[in-house]
Amino acid sequence: MIELRTPSEIAELQLAGAFVGRVLEATRDAATVGMNILELDALAHDMIRAEGAESCYIDYHPSFGASPFGKVICISVNDAVLHGLPHDYVLRDGDLVSLDFAASVGGWVSDSALSLVVGTPRDEDLRLIQLTEVALAAGIEAATVGNKIGDISAAIGDIAHAAKIKVNTDFGGHGVGRVMHGDPHIPNDGRAHRGLPLRAGLVFAIEPWFMLGTDKIYTDDDGWTLRSRDGSRGAHSEHTIAVTDDGPLVLSARAS
Ligand code: MG
Numbered sequence: 001m002i003e004l005r006t007p008s009e010i011a012e013l014q015l016a017g018a019f020v021g022r023v024l025e026a027t028r029d030a031a032t033v034g035m036n037i038l039e040l041d042a043l044a045h046d047m048i049r050a051e052g053a054e055s056c057y058i059d060y061h062p063s064f065g066a067s068p069f070g071k072v073i074c075i076s077v078n079d080a081v082l083h084g085l086p087h088d089y090v091l092r093d094g095d096l097v098s099l100d101f102a103a104s105v106g107g108w109v110s111d112s113a114l115s116l117v118v119g120t121p122r123d124e125d126l127r128l129i130q131l132t133e134v135a136l137a138a139g140i141e142a143a144t145v146g147n148k149i150g151d152i153s154a155a156i157g158d159i160a161h162a163a164k165i166k167v168n169t170d171f172g173g174h175g176v177g178r179v180m181h182g183d184p185h186i187p188n189d190g191r192a193h194r195g196l197p198l199r200a201g202l203v204f205a206i207e208p209w210f211m212l213g214t215d216k217i218y219t220d221d222d223g224w225t226l227r228s229r230d231g232s233r234g235a236h237s238e239h240t241i242a243v244t245d246d247g248p249l250v251l252s253a254r255a256s
Pocket of ligand 1: 101102111112122134207238
């Protein structure tokens with residue numbers, strides 16, 4: 001079901017988004033060579049408790065997950081690109097890390113992700129991260145009243161195609177509201193002028209994620225972490241946005 005949010009509901013969603021943004025900033029800034037990624041999960045968990053927020057992940061158990069997630073943030077390193085289950089792993093120089101975080105504040109959810117390199121970056125990793133950020137910006141720019149969902153998908157896909165990146169459309173953007181995942185689904189590639197017309201009050205996450213060498217993924221033995229089939233690295237950028245009469249509003253905007 002597609003729900004439209006009122007301006008006062010969007011203001012509440014923005015509070016959730018601001019919290020999610022703060023957690024991503026804190027975990028991003030804390031991620032350094034030599035740090036165990038379980039510490040990043042603990043940091044996010046502490047912030048959830050301090051805020052009185054609720055984790056969207058810890059009890060999350062969809063059909064594609066082997067068991068409840070059990071952690072509060074997805075941390076995907078190098079060839080892991082989505083749904084990275086935090087485990088006992090110490091970050092190494094040059095690791096490409098994707099952080100994906102969603103939480104509910106006052107009953108409203110926000111979902112956002114970013115990628116970074118710890119230590120000395122490889123140029124190709126920085127380019128891949130930047131590509132997901134450019135694609136996210138293009139997708140957001142297309143999220144205007146009068147456009148359709150396909151315009152967002154096409155805007156993201158165009159950025160990928162221009163960079164010779166193949167796009168996996170199994171996982172993509174999604175409606176956000178009282179729960180983390182709702183309609184509509186927003187693939188990271190598609191045909192312009194197709195699909196649901198965008199109306200003021202629609203709230204959804206847009207989340208381009210790309211892998212350098214492939215569009216194929218497989219599930220790690222942990223039952224959650226999705227890795228590139230060819231071992232190439234992945235990156236991920238995501239914001240929760242609202243379509244408004246004044247244009248797209250980024251609800252999970254970060255101060256930095
Ligand atoms: Mg997310």
